[in-house]
Amino acid sequence: MDNIWVVFVSAAIFLSAILYRNLRSRIRSSTYRSPLPLGTLGWPFIGETIDFISSAYSDRPETFMDKRRRMYGKVFKSHIFGSPTIVSTDAEVSRFILQSDAKSFVPSYPKSLTELMGKSSILLINGCLQRRIHGLIGAFFKSPQLKAQITRDMQKYVQESIANWRDDHPIYIQDEAKNIAFKVLVKALISLDPGGEMEFLKKQFQEFMAGLMSLPINVPGSRLYRSLQAKKKIVKLIHKIIQAKRNSGISRVPKDVADVLLNDASEQLTDDIISDNMIDLMIPGEDSVPILMTLAIKYLSDCPTALQQLTEENMKLKRLKDQVGEPLSWHDYLSLPFTQNVITETLRMGNIIIGVMRKAMKDIEIKGYLIPKGWCAFAYFRSVHLDENLYDWPYQFNPWRWQDSDTSDCSFTPFGGGQRLCPGLDLARLEASIFLHHFVTQFRWVAEEDSIVNFPTVRMKKRMPVWVKRRREP
Numbered sequence: 001m002d003n004i005w006v007v008f009v010s011a012a013i014f015l016s017a018i019l020y021r022n023l024r025s026r027i028r029s030s031t032y033r034s035p036l037p038l039g040t041l042g043w044p045f046i047g048e049t050i051d052f053i054s055s056a057y058s059d060r061p062e063t064f065m066d067k068r069r070r071m072y073g074k075v076f077k078s079h080i081f082g083s084p085t086i087v088s089t090d091a092e093v094s095r096f097i098l099q100s101d102a103k104s105f106v107p108s109y110p111k112s113l114t115e116l117m118g119k120s121s122i123l124l125i126n127g128c129l130q131r132r133i134h135g136l137i138g139a140f141f142k143s144p145q146l147k148a149q150i151t152r153d154m155q156k157y158v159q160e161s162i163a164n165w166r167d168d169h170p171i172y173i174q175d176e177a178k179n180i181a182f183k184v185l186v187k188a189l190i191s192l193d194p195g196g197e198m199e200f201l202k203k204q205f206q207e208f209m210a211g212l213m214s215l216p217i218n219v220p221g222s223r224l225y226r227s228l229q230a231k232k233k234i235v236k237l238i239h240k241i242i243q244a245k246r247n248s249g250i251s252r253v254p255k256d257v258a259d260v261l262l263n264d265a266s267e268q269l270t271d272d273i274i275s276d277n278m279i280d281l282m283i284p285g286e287d288s289v290p291i292l293m294t295l296a297i298k299y300l301s302d303c304p305t306a307l308q309q310l311t312e313e314n315m316k317l318k319r320l321k322d323q324v325g326e327p328l329s330w331h332d333y334l335s336l337p338f339t340q341n342v343i344t345e346t347l348r349m350g351n352i353i354i355g356v357m358r359k360a361m362k363d364i365e366i367k368g369y370l371i372p373k374g375w376c377a378f379a380y381f382r383s384v385h386l387d388e389n390l391y392d393w394p395y396q397f398n399p400w401r402w403q404d405s406d407t408s409d410c411s412f413t414p415f416g417g418g419q420r421l422c423p424g425l426d427l428a429r430l431e432a433s434i435f436l437h438h439f440v441t442q443f444r445w446v447a448e449e450d451s452i453v454n455f456p457t458v459r460m461k462k463r464m465p466v467w468v469k470r471r472r473e474p
């Protein structure tokens with residue numbers, strides 16, 4: 001058995017070496033107007049992946065990029081995750097990549113991720129189907145009814161969580177935030193209320209997520225295999241919910257995202273496409289949104305002046321609303337300027353999504369650089385967000401920097417851009433604002449020492465334990 005592996009691995013290395021040589025000679029012999037960016041493709045087959053991953057695990061993941069940026073410039077070539085890659089740490093080049101359509105670039109992610117997401121996932125599809133689903137979801141997420149529902153649910157689940165917190169006990173902010181955000185999002189997607197099925201879904205979903213950046217080996221017992229099994233159970237549950245909706249006649253006024261997709265007149269959207277996309281949409285509920293809330297608490301804990309200003313702003317609104325006896329609306333939360341600046345700064349420093357990966361569909365020249373057909377283009381936002389030429393003292397949490405700055409600038413892209421601009425950006429901000437409001441107006445806290453882990457996804461090493469004390473003020 002061992003011998004078979006030796007032969008297999010040797011053959012793989014030999015083949016990769018030939019492919020790699022062909023690739024180099026193709027590039028040398030080509031006559032492009034723009035040259036290929038400087039850089040190195042590293043080792044045959046593995047390229048520079050090991051270097052990239054080891055730096056991604058450190059507390060300064062951008063070191064890999066910064067080192068090459070100093071040597072080769074803001075755009076350079078490399079070879080990561082099995083593909084020759086042009087890495088962009090240049091805001092304008094990244095913007096061009098984001099703005100391009102499927103004739104120039106299509107999404108390209110590591111194999112484990114594509115296998116788990118499924119071929120109909122919005123993160124992977126192109127052309128009119130992607131635009132159709134994006135448009136439907138985006139319009140629903142912008143609707144005032146959904147924002148009002150999210151506000152009510154978020155307030156309810158935050159209050160339920162908070163009710164169980166006891167003074168002078170540690171609370172794990174990351175766990176609490178995940179629990180709340182997942183319930184809110186699943187309710188908005190398929191109208192599932194908390195209970196047995198929700199708990200089952202959450203458990204399977206965590207199992208599913210654990211495989212997103214695993215080795216692409218699908219054999220019984222492997223990480224990818226277990227995640228695929230979990231996905232099957234999730235799909236089964238979603239199909240059951242879709243079927244029940246079909247049987248009872250889909251409501252004309254959509255209650256949730258599933259209704260929106262089922263109501264679509266184009267009839268392009270099969271049950272499989274709908275369930276794959278429901279799973280995509282659950283990811284921010286388990287990952288990006290709760291991490292945004294957790295990081296905001298982390299940065300505020302380390303910056304007492306920002307915490308004080310945020311608390312004062314939220315207390316003022318709370319007293320005002322208490323006086324008139326009105327509940328807070330989604331509009332109230334989003335209109336708190338300093339709270340929004342805290343969220344913006346958290347997005348800049350936290351880099352919850354470090355960048356996006358695309359494959360070039362043809363040779364593309366941008367700003368004097370060539371991205372050859374078939375290569376991957378990696379728009380790495382993190383280096384842009386932490387660039388000292390764009391942001392003074394970039395590693396300092398400074399929400400005040402946003403007082404007079406514009407978040408629509410191409411050097412700030414936590415939600416991507418172009419046709420694939422995140423349709424959930426308002427919801428993410430709204431959920432984070434509600435969480436912060438209730439937390440700072442009802443509690444004081446002391447945070448335990450904890451650090452941010454950046455790979456494969458951003459999270460807190462110890463799940464962000466804080467010791468809370470209920471405020472006495474009304």
Ligand code: HEM
Binds near residue numbers: 357
């Ligand atoms: C802090 C929270 C969030 C961050 C940082 C974030 C970030 C991003 C980024 C960078 C993209 C672009 C991906 C690409 O260009 O390939 C994206 C796309 C997307 N996001 Fe978000 N997101 C967040 C929350 C949400 C929420 C709450 C939802 C809705 C449930 C959502 C749904 C989506 C969808 C459906 C796409 C794919 C759009 C397409 O390809 O057409 N995101 N997000």
